[in-house]
Structure formats: C-alpha cells, structure tokens
Amino acid sequence: MEFTLHVWRQSGPAAPGRFETLSVKDISEHMSFLEMLDLVNERLIAEGKEPIAFDHDCREGICGTCGLMINGVPHGPLGLTTACQLHMRHLKGAKEIWVEPWRARAFPVIKDLVVDRSALDRIIQAGGYISVRTGSAPEANSIPVKKIDADMAMDAAICIGCGACVAACPNGSAMLFTAAKVSHLGLLPQGQPERFDRVLSMVEAHDREGFGNCTNHGACQNACPKGISVDFIARLNRDLVKAALTYKPYEITAV
Amino acid sequence: MELNAKIPSGPIEQRWTKHRFEMKLVSPANKRKYTVIVIGTGLAGASAAATMAELGYNVRVYTYNDSARRAHSIAAQGGINAAKNYQNDGDSVYRLFYDTVKGGDFRSRESNVYRLAELSVNIIDQCVAQGVPFAREYSGLLDNRSFGGAQVSRTFYARGQTGQQLLLGCYQALQKEVAGGNAKVFTRHELLDVVVVDGVARGVVLRDMVSGRIFSDAADAVVLATGGYSNVFFLSTNAKGCNVTATWRAHRRGAGFANPCFTQIHPTCIPPSGEYQSKLTLMSESLRNDGRIWVPKRAGDTRAPGDIPEDERDYYLERLYPAFGNLSPRDISSRRAKEMVDRGHGVGPLRNGVYLDFKDAIARLGREKIRERYGNLFAMYEKITGEDPYEVPMRIYPAPHYTMGGLWVDYNLQTTIPGLFAAGEANFSDHGANRLGASALMQGLADGYFILPLTIGDWLARVKPGANTTDHPAFRDAEREAKARVDALLAVGGKTSVDTFHMRLGRIMWDKCGMSRNAAGLKEALDQVRQLREEFWRDVRVLGSGDTLNQSLEKAGRVADFLEFAELMCYDALARDESCGAHYREEHTTEDGEAKRNDEKFAFVSVWEFRGVGEEPILHKEPLTFEYVPLSTRSYK
Incomplete structure (x- = not known):
C-alpha cells in the first residue's frame, strides 16, 4: 500500500x-x-x-x-x-x-498523539466503586444475582476507558464512560447502598473536569470499540433525576 | 546469600493460620506513620496497594501506564480458579493444591501452593462483593467452566474478559483509597533503580516519563509488582511496555533471581505475518476442544489446505498422544508444533504455523453450534488475518506468554533484600516449572489482597517508621547513576534503532533459549547476547532529549536491561541440566521425545546472585521437599 x-x-x-x-x-x-x-x-x-x-x-x-x-x-x-x-x-x-x-x-x-486522560480516573475516584474492605466480603453465592442483571452489568463493565466516546462527542462529554460505570455498579445488588450518592458525585466530578453535557447525539455509541449502548446514559439520567429529587444524603441529627 | 524460606512448621493445612498468629502487628494508630511504595498496578500491585491503604498505611503507587487501569493483567481472558466446589464435583482446597504442584512439574514450594489454594475461595468472595460481574446461571448463582490440567470445574469467569473485570475491581478499590487520601497514584512514572543501604531497601529512583525528571522516593517498605519478562523474546503475548527493569534493577542491588529459565510458551497464538510484527495475539486454548491440529505429511507442501487429501495430512497430536490428542498440555503441544515447523511442515505464507481445523466439528455439530461456542474468537481471528476460519483452517503457532521465574521470595513474599517485597508474576513463587491455566489471576490476587498486607506488617512492626528519607547520600548516588545511564543512551548516537536490537535479542533467545534448549545452543546464546549488548552500547540510536516524553528513550532503557537479563536466563537454562515443565533440554528426553525430570539432582529452586554485568552469576539452591504430593511422572499417552 x-x-x-x-x-x-x-x-x-x-x-x-x-x-x-x-x-x-x-x-x-x-x-x-x-x-x-x-x-x-x-x-x-x-x-x-x-x-x-x-x-x-x-x-x-x-x-x-x-x-x-x-x-x-x-x-x-x-x-x-x-x-x-x-x-x-x-x-x-x-x-x-x-x-x-x-x-x-x-x-x-x-x-504528538498522546493526551492526558487522567480526568477519567478522577471520575472513578468520585464514586466508581463499591466500598468493601478486603476480608469483609460475604460468601460469594450468598447473594444471588439475576442472570439478566449480571449480563447487563457486564455489558456496561466492558468499557476500556479509552476515551473514544469523548473524542466523538461534539460536546466533549464523557457521559457514556460515566454511565457505563454507574450502570455496571447500579445494576448489581452489591452496588445498591451507594447507588444514589455515586451517581450524584460522579456526575459532579464529570462536570468539574471540563467534559461537556450529553445532548443525545449518540456519536459516542458509534465510536465505542466495545459497543456500549447509549441506553446506559438514559439509565444514568433516571438515577440522577431520582437522586436529585428524592434522595437525601444521610445526615446526623443531634438528639 | 542466605535463603531462609521461613516456612512455618506443622501440618500444611494449619501453616498459614499459625503464621498469621505468629506475625507481629502494627497497631491501628501507628499504621499511618508507615509508608509503603508499590511499583505496578496489575492485579497484585493494585490489590496490595488498595488493601494496605485501607489498613491505614500511607501508600504511594507508581505505574508506567497512563492510568492504573491499564496494566497487562487486563488482557487475561479465561478465568480464575477457586476451590469453591460449587459444582459438587469433588473439588477441595487439597485438590487444587495437588493439581497445582503436579502441574508445576514438582518445582514449586508446597507450603506456598497450599496457601494459594486456601485463599482462592476468599478471592471470589472479595471480587463478587466489589461488583465483578462473573458469569451466572439462571438461578442467579455463579457459573464455572473447565480448564486444562484439572478434572473438576472450578474456573470462574466474566465472558472472555476475566482479567479486565478483576483488574477493574482492584483499580476501583485503589481509586477509592486515592479519594480517601491514604493512597497516591503516580502514572507515567517508571522505576530506574532500587535504593539499598546497609542491605535494606530504603526506596526507589524514578523517572517522570512526561517531564523527564529523575527523582527518589523513600519508604519503610517497597513492593515490586511489575510482572514478567516474556518480552525478552521481543514477540510475546505481553503488552509492549512490559519489561524486566524493576526486577532486574533489584537483582543488581542484591535480590536473588529465581528460576529465570522457566518461561511458558502458549500453544495457540496467531503466527507472525511479517517482519514488522510487533506482538502476538493469543487465541483461547478452549479452541482445542473442537479443532483438530494437523500439518501436511510432505515437508514443503505448498498446496492450499483444501487441496491436501485426508491421507496426506498428519494429525500429529492425535497420532502421538491418543489419550489426550488435541488437548495435550501446553508445553507438549507447543513443543510438537515447533518440531513440525522446524522439519519443514509449516503452513501459511511464511511456513510458520500449523493448522487448527474445524471442518470436522462443523460437519458434526453444524456451523451455528460452532458460532455459538467460538464466534467471538473466530471474528477476532478474521479481523487479524483476513481469513474466515469457517472456510479455511486457522493457522496457529506457540508464543511466549508467562514467566514462572522471578525474584526469589520467602513465605512472607520478601526478597533476599529485607524491606523489598515482590508479588504476582514478578516473584517466582507458586507455579514451579509450568503454570496451569486460570491460576495467574488467582496468585496475583492472593498475594495482593491477603498475603502481602499482613506479611508486610510483620516487617514494618520491626522497623522505626519514617526512618528512611531521601536525604541519605545513597539516594543521590543512585539518582546520579540513573541520570548517567539516560545520558549515556542519548549520547551513543549510533545508527540502529532500539527496536532492531530488541528484535535481534528476541531472535537469539527464541532460537536458543525458547521452547527447547541444549547446552551447545545456550553457550552460543551467551556469546551472542554479550556481543549484541556491546553493539547496542556502540550503535544504538536514541533521538530527542531526556527532559520530555521520549518513548524511544524509555524503550532503550528497557532493552538495555533485557540485554543484561538475557544472559542470566541462559545461565539458568544451562545449569538446569534436566527437563521439567516448560524447561525442555533436548539432552534429557525419554525415548519417545518427552521431558525427563531429574529429581535426584534438580529438586531445588535456582537462585542467582549478581556479580557484575558480563560476569558469571553465583548459583544458590533452595532444596524442595514434597511431603504431601508424591513425586511422579506426568503421562498423556
């Protein structure tokens, strides 16, 4: 050639x-x-x-x-x-x-062609995990997970964090990346206790890093080498709205 | 060099429990006074760093990658073993222990392997709790699959991306600690040296790969979790950045290097397509369940596979190993493929592969069934080669994949340098002369989550916190040496690129210290490596400067270390005058061409002491005893 x-x-x-x-x-x-x-x-x-x-x-x-x-x-x-x-x-x-x-x-x-993607790490630091101390985990089969939920969680978890979704987006948004992690963890029973804190704080970190908003172009989905669906962004938005409207972070009240 | 493995006494089932009680503890209030440096963020490094930070230690982590999520553990496909016995098929901790010792061809330490098997069940609990989306049955319970070297189903998996999901679990746990302030992660940093004062590890010298700044960091303990050295062969299934520098630099500073010649060659990879080939891609060994391996009977037969009639094909594995056939173990399958290609039976445009043919399976099961089983692998093969494996047989060839050798460690994962620990593939630990499938992930996580965070406490409890600072002149000396080396690489100003040298080194090692070895070849290799190293320092061309991102310079430093390390590998292969597991010495074969172990003379771990570049290293021996798994010969006929 x-x-x-x-x-x-x-x-x-x-x-x-x-x-x-x-x-x-x-x-x-x-x-x-x-x-x-x-x-x-x-x-x-x-x-x-x-x-x-x-x-x-x-x-x-x-x-x-x-x-x-x-x-x-x-x-x-x-x-x-x-x-x-x-x-x-x-x-x-x-x-x-x-x-x-x-x-x-x-x-x-x-x-040249090398960019700094550490902003993606900082989005994960804002809540892209399940807090479980090493050694404190229950027996693995004690909490069954519906196969369809586990499979859907995996569909989101396969994100490789390459940043193609950001590069494709006219707004420079990392919403597909953020939604993939929010959905992966939010679909599993283990991820429920922190679910609404997680979405609020990860979206806040996303915005703070200078990524743009999602305006539903869908270019991210086409660019994703792992085929992650924009449906996960819809799922994130549902969790975000729910969290913003109804969820109150735990507050200690003096007795 | 003193080799005290510190193996606890008593029945093997109780050793780890007993040891945990006997180890010293650091009280919760004192933990924050201690600092630990971790190099590498693969399964072992990230899980150790996250767990130690959680315990309250200050942890500083360095990785050459641009994010802790990218270490090469991420590429592991198949799965992770654990003795859960969820299938009720007779599995147990003892059976996993037994299979692993036997699979390693009796060259690993029984006590370590038992502990690994014991901890395997905790790993699965931990990962599930973190949200690792393992495959599940319709009941909602965890699914298992079978893997080589075992007669039970004990492998947990997340599609073909188990390593990725486990690594993301550790990575996320680590990021949580970063957010909490107990851990700091420095990306795009690489280790250039380990600083040792009065025989104790005090810290490391690093290079910020973006600014080029060379600086030191001191700590109360240093952990190397820097993976294996398969890239000494240039072409391997490892990531391009994987390198031996950290373990080699530690070795130069006094850490014993164990069994460097134990390198695993995986039988099913896509053969190179040309001189420009930069790495090799693994195809899951599960393909051998339905594919038949063959070559043309006549050497030099250039006909298309479809034009070669049935009676002119040699299904050599089925012929040689009627009992196991195409499912013979990794080392044997690899060796036989090489033999066929060496004798001129190789296929494909470069005559460098053997066929893995699905024609019979498609005729028997139908195209759809095959697509269901292997669709993603067939698609990947087609993407890379441009050939459709439903129509023409796949071409495969063995490739370097994993290294069982590594820094020698005692039961606490401490190297021969006090205060310096090695975890995961970087240590020699649990796999003996051959690693079984789905056990690398298990070992990395056992080391990182459950062993190191405790054993390191035993070390820390014995030292004064914060006693090591970079003010010590040894740090200045080490920095100066590291800078001088970078300057020297830039100053050679020769004509030949770093990659060219790396490819030439790879060719020597593959031909003479690869899948099969002999004394004459190894001696030649020693000479050739020395000559190549000399030529490298005379003729390498590294452009650009040291004070910016300079990928040629990074590569040059790594290749310079491989050029020193390669010699050690050859010495080890030469000294181990027997065949065992992945180490196949042509002089030691049975009548029908199988590996012949010599337990009387070689039931030991080879531990090498550095004496200087180009000087013959000193061999020390850690004897191995087998109290629980009786020594026996493997047979697959």
Whole structure:
C-alpha cells in the first residue's frame, strides 16, 4: 500500500501543533495500524528525525491505551475495533490518511498523539466503586444475582476507558464512560447502598473536569470499540433525576 | 546469600493460620506513620496497594501506564480458579493444591501452593462483593467452566474478559483509597533503580516519563509488582511496555533471581505475518476442544489446505498422544508444533504455523453450534488475518506468554533484600516449572489482597517508621547513576534503532533459549547476547532529549536491561541440566521425545546472585521437599 499520511505533531502541551505530511510506501495490508506507525517511526529514526509519539500497550484491544482519530473517526473506520486491532486492509484504497490525537478540553495534548486522560480516573475516584474492605466480603453465592442483571452489568463493565466516546462527542462529554460505570455498579445488588450518592458525585466530578453535557447525539455509541449502548446514559439520567429529587444524603441529627 | 524460606512448621493445612498468629502487628494508630511504595498496578500491585491503604498505611503507587487501569493483567481472558466446589464435583482446597504442584512439574514450594489454594475461595468472595460481574446461571448463582490440567470445574469467569473485570475491581478499590487520601497514584512514572543501604531497601529512583525528571522516593517498605519478562523474546503475548527493569534493577542491588529459565510458551497464538510484527495475539486454548491440529505429511507442501487429501495430512497430536490428542498440555503441544515447523511442515505464507481445523466439528455439530461456542474468537481471528476460519483452517503457532521465574521470595513474599517485597508474576513463587491455566489471576490476587498486607506488617512492626528519607547520600548516588545511564543512551548516537536490537535479542533467545534448549545452543546464546549488548552500547540510536516524553528513550532503557537479563536466563537454562515443565533440554528426553525430570539432582529452586554485568552469576539452591504430593511422572499417552 502507498498513501500520504498527515500526522499531528506537537512538541509539548503549550506548543502549537501542526500536521506533518509524509509519503508512506511499502505497507503490507496485513499490518495493524500501529505497526504501520512503528514502521514509519523506524524510517523517521533512520533519517535522523524524531519518531511520532503515540500511546499503546496491549495491542489486543483491551487495555484502552491507544486512541487515535483516523480520518476523523475515533479508532478508524472499522466498527467495534480499537486502533491497535485495525488492520491496514481496512484502509485499502485510501490515498490520504489523517491521524490526530483525541481532541477535548478535558484531554490536554502531552505530545504528538498522546493526551492526558487522567480526568477519567478522577471520575472513578468520585464514586466508581463499591466500598468493601478486603476480608469483609460475604460468601460469594450468598447473594444471588439475576442472570439478566449480571449480563447487563457486564455489558456496561466492558468499557476500556479509552476515551473514544469523548473524542466523538461534539460536546466533549464523557457521559457514556460515566454511565457505563454507574450502570455496571447500579445494576448489581452489591452496588445498591451507594447507588444514589455515586451517581450524584460522579456526575459532579464529570462536570468539574471540563467534559461537556450529553445532548443525545449518540456519536459516542458509534465510536465505542466495545459497543456500549447509549441506553446506559438514559439509565444514568433516571438515577440522577431520582437522586436529585428524592434522595437525601444521610445526615446526623443531634438528639 | 542466605535463603531462609521461613516456612512455618506443622501440618500444611494449619501453616498459614499459625503464621498469621505468629506475625507481629502494627497497631491501628501507628499504621499511618508507615509508608509503603508499590511499583505496578496489575492485579497484585493494585490489590496490595488498595488493601494496605485501607489498613491505614500511607501508600504511594507508581505505574508506567497512563492510568492504573491499564496494566497487562487486563488482557487475561479465561478465568480464575477457586476451590469453591460449587459444582459438587469433588473439588477441595487439597485438590487444587495437588493439581497445582503436579502441574508445576514438582518445582514449586508446597507450603506456598497450599496457601494459594486456601485463599482462592476468599478471592471470589472479595471480587463478587466489589461488583465483578462473573458469569451466572439462571438461578442467579455463579457459573464455572473447565480448564486444562484439572478434572473438576472450578474456573470462574466474566465472558472472555476475566482479567479486565478483576483488574477493574482492584483499580476501583485503589481509586477509592486515592479519594480517601491514604493512597497516591503516580502514572507515567517508571522505576530506574532500587535504593539499598546497609542491605535494606530504603526506596526507589524514578523517572517522570512526561517531564523527564529523575527523582527518589523513600519508604519503610517497597513492593515490586511489575510482572514478567516474556518480552525478552521481543514477540510475546505481553503488552509492549512490559519489561524486566524493576526486577532486574533489584537483582543488581542484591535480590536473588529465581528460576529465570522457566518461561511458558502458549500453544495457540496467531503466527507472525511479517517482519514488522510487533506482538502476538493469543487465541483461547478452549479452541482445542473442537479443532483438530494437523500439518501436511510432505515437508514443503505448498498446496492450499483444501487441496491436501485426508491421507496426506498428519494429525500429529492425535497420532502421538491418543489419550489426550488435541488437548495435550501446553508445553507438549507447543513443543510438537515447533518440531513440525522446524522439519519443514509449516503452513501459511511464511511456513510458520500449523493448522487448527474445524471442518470436522462443523460437519458434526453444524456451523451455528460452532458460532455459538467460538464466534467471538473466530471474528477476532478474521479481523487479524483476513481469513474466515469457517472456510479455511486457522493457522496457529506457540508464543511466549508467562514467566514462572522471578525474584526469589520467602513465605512472607520478601526478597533476599529485607524491606523489598515482590508479588504476582514478578516473584517466582507458586507455579514451579509450568503454570496451569486460570491460576495467574488467582496468585496475583492472593498475594495482593491477603498475603502481602499482613506479611508486610510483620516487617514494618520491626522497623522505626519514617526512618528512611531521601536525604541519605545513597539516594543521590543512585539518582546520579540513573541520570548517567539516560545520558549515556542519548549520547551513543549510533545508527540502529532500539527496536532492531530488541528484535535481534528476541531472535537469539527464541532460537536458543525458547521452547527447547541444549547446552551447545545456550553457550552460543551467551556469546551472542554479550556481543549484541556491546553493539547496542556502540550503535544504538536514541533521538530527542531526556527532559520530555521520549518513548524511544524509555524503550532503550528497557532493552538495555533485557540485554543484561538475557544472559542470566541462559545461565539458568544451562545449569538446569534436566527437563521439567516448560524447561525442555533436548539432552534429557525419554525415548519417545518427552521431558525427563531429574529429581535426584534438580529438586531445588535456582537462585542467582549478581556479580557484575558480563560476569558469571553465583548459583544458590533452595532444596524442595514434597511431603504431601508424591513425586511422579506426568503421562498423556
């Protein structure tokens, strides 16, 4: 394969970025997209030029580290696929390929295609857990969970935290990410005691980090490499409304 | 080097209970005065960090990833074993213990394995309470599946993403502690050295991978939970960032390294498709339930699989192991596949695989049934190779996957350096010479949730809190050395990229210290690794600077350490003049080509002491005794 690669280069968070145009030849269609970038980097190094920085780790679509805008689409044209699992044969015929970092206010660029997604960790810190001290758990089968609930919880829990939903959203919202965690835990009996505190505080953290609001575009669902449904956002909204209207945090009253 | 494993006495069922009582405690009010550093946020690191923070210690955690949620435990597919006996099929703690010792080909420590089996049941309770969405039956109760090396159904799973769900459980528990202030997590940081003063671990030297700043951190104890070293082979199923640096640096500072040559090669991975290949992808071994493995009988046969008639195919596993056939254990299946490819029977464009054929299963069960069982795996295969496994047989080949070797630890998971602990794949602990499926997750969580938080208390109760500070000159020295090394890598200014060196190292190790080994080859490998290391320091090209994000520089540091570590692996493989589990020495085979153990001479753990780069390390031995599981020979005929 042979094509023109336009790749975003930015030396640091405060530096201005720009597209660099490279003419790329001799690419096997069996390469993954990241292997193509590896090869481009090897060629840059041979020419004495600094290689392109991009995040990646497991290269099997589960760690959520890689994240590239490929021709304007998060993770590229093939649905339900992370950039590391996208193979060049799916870009056959493309004369030009544009590669950019995730672009969102809450994801500042660190270098080239690498962004800072630590805001997602801070949303989890706000309540994306079930408080259970090690050692204090009851016997695992003592609380049965309906299969359909467990399966639905799993449908939400498979989120890999890559941030494609944020990059796809015109508002830069991380609502699909937040909703996936709220739903995963809220669907299980173990998650009930903290359910309404959780949704209030996670949504508050989400807004504080500079993510935009959800206005039901649904672009996140299309971009999600794990196929997480926007129905979970509806579920989050139900919990949020319920919590905001009826739920009172526990208060200690003096006797 | 003193090797006191500190194994409690008494009946094996009571050892851990007895030990828990005998260990010293830190009172609740004093816990906050102690600081523990944890390196790595996989299952072992994250669960240990979360649990210790919960107990009240100050915990500082460092990971090279951009989030604690991304460590490679996340990629584990199959499941986690636990002796719950929910299936009423005769399982017990004792049986899990027995299977694991036997599966490890009698090269692990009985007491540790028993404790692992004992704690397995608590792990499942803990994970369920955290909200891990394990698979369930219609009754609402937990489901199990079967796995290799066992005759009972004891594996708990969450679709094909068990590792991900367990890791997210630990990660969330850790984030809760971050919010509560007891734990701090530093992402995009990597360890460059361990600081040891008067034989005791005092802290670490780190590099902030974004700013390039090199600095120290001191603590009352240091935990390395930094995973395995399969990436010494360049191509493996590990994540690209997995590396040996932390354990190697600890080894250089005096920590004994145990059984480095015990590396597991997984039989069912997708073969490389070209020189540019960056990593290998595992296909679940469950495929071998219905797929038949074969190669063309005639070497160099280039016909398409469909054009090769039945009587010109060699179903070699079925031929050699009629009892187990395509379900023979990992080490045997891997070795036989290599043998076939080496003899010229390899298939695919690069002649580097064997067929895993579902034609008969599809004819017997129908396409739909196969889709139901393996649909997601078939889709993944097609995504990567562009071939449809319903129509043409899959091509598979073995790949490095897990390393049983690691830092030597005693029963408390403390290395030979007091104050330095190792957990999870980073220690050598429980798997002997071969790990059974679904037991890596179990070990990581047993270490992190239930063992380390207690044993570390026993250590802390003996030291004065806060006595270690980075003011000690040893920290300045270690920082200076680390900086000098970074500068040296940038200063070489050679012509060859880091990846090129890594690939060449991988090729040497795979050919000479991979699935099968012999003395002559290992000696050659020792020479070749030394030459390559010398060439690396003469000719590597690392561009850019040390004070920004520089991925080539990160890689260069890791490959430099692999180039030192590789030598140790070869020494170990050479010294272990027997075959056992995943370690197959061609000189020691039975008449029909099976691994031949030598219990009289080699029933010990090899523990290596560092003497200097390029110098022959010193071998120490921890003898292994088998009081409960009698030594026997595995047979799958």
